[in-house]
Amino acid sequence: MEQIFDILSWAAILSGSALCLIGAWGMIRLPDMYSRMHGAGIIDTLGVGLILIGLIFQAGLTLVTAKLVLILVFIFFTSPTATHALARAALNGGLEPKVMNDGIRLPIDPQNKETPVTKTSGTKEVEPSKT
Amino acid sequence: MMFAAAAIGILMTMTLALIRALKGPSVYDRILALNTFGTLTVALIAVHGFMAGRPEFLDLALVYALINFIGTIAVTKFVTFSDMGHGGGREDGGDI
Numbered sequence: 001m002e003q004i005f006d007i008l009s010w011a012a013i014l015s016g017s018a019l020c021l022i023g024a025w026g027m028i029r030l031p032d033m034y035s036r037m038h039g040a041g042i043i044d045t046l047g048v049g050l051i052l053i054g055l056i057f058q059a060g061l062t063l064v065t066a067k068l069v070l071i072l073v074f075i076f077f078t079s080p081t082a083t084h085a086l087a088r089a090a091l092n093g094g095l096e097p098k099v100m101n102d103g104i105r106l107p108i109d110p111q112n113k114e115t116p117v118t119k120t121s122g123t124k125e126v127e128p129s130k131t
Numbered sequence: 132m133m134f135a136a137a138a139i140g141i142l143m144t145m146t147l148a149l150i151r152a153l154k155g156p157s158v159y160d161r162i163l164a165l166n167t168f169g170t171l172t173v174a175l176i177a178v179h180g181f182m183a184g185r186p187e188f189l190d191l192a193l194v195y196a197l198i199n200f201i202g203t204i205a206v207t208k209f210v211t212f213s214d215m216g217h218g219g220g221r222e223d224g225g226d227i
Contacts, residue, residue: 013133017140020171024147027167033160036151040167043144048174051137055181067189071177071196075170078200082166085204089211090159 009057016050023047032098033090037083044079134182141175158210162203169199 019042026039052072059065145168152164173196180188 010133013137017137017144020140020144021147024144024167027151027164028147033155033157033163036160036163040163043148043167044170047144048170051141051174052177054133054137055177058181059186064186064189067186067193068177071173071189071193074193074196074200075173078196079166079170082200082203082207083163086159086162086166086207089207090157093159093211095157095159 005057005060009054011054012050012057013054016047016052016054019043019050020047033095034087034097037087041080041083044083045076048075134178137178138175138182141171141178145171145175162206162210165206166199166203169195169202173199 023039023042023046026042027036030036030039049072052068052075056065056068056072059068148164148167148171152161152168155161155164173192176188176192176195180186180192
């Protein structure tokens with residue numbers, strides 16, 4: 001039984017570390033801020049989550065497990081909230097996505113307040129923002 | 132051994148996040164990298180507690196997780212409104 005938990009803990013911690021590195025590589029390589037959020041999301045949920053699950057397998061059924069579960073729950077709820085608020089702030093602050101799909105409306109167009117930008121035809125590149 | 136491997140992986144990830152925070156073209160890139168850095172710090176504190184055989188470090192990790200969230204939201208709000216107390220005031224009534 002002990003060995004099974006050890007093996008599970010090894011697998012979870014190693015794959016968690018690997019997913020952390022993959023997410024960080026995505027944060028370095030992806031082209032604009034909205035796509036970099038995908039890398040950050042991998043690190044925040046899967047990477048750190050799997051490492052904490054591996055620690056839970058090591059700890060057994062004690063108070064330490066309760067604390068680890070609390071940390072896991074907090075990270076699971078707070079990190080998507082923070083990322084969502086950040087994306088909304090960036091979109092309102094005039095940071096344009098590099099690729100826009102059909103019908104994306106910027107909430108407030110920084111240049112022209114009356115007419116929000118609408119893209120109608122297909123997926124196409126827009127001009128990179130000057131800021 | 133296992134904890135050392137996890138710590139090395141976390142430290143390398145923190146280095147890459149720090150590179151993005153230094154390089155990032157917009158301020159939002161830097162905030163995103165700092166949020167990731169804080170989350171990784173939580174994991175590093177927890178792993179270090181296990182590695183040193185002192186699980187009391189988990190209390191620090193718990194507090195750090197909460198402070199990190201509040202800090203990220205506060206910095207985002209400050210960048211958006213140039214003010215901590217401002218409550219939105221846009222047409223759709225949203226905050227950040």
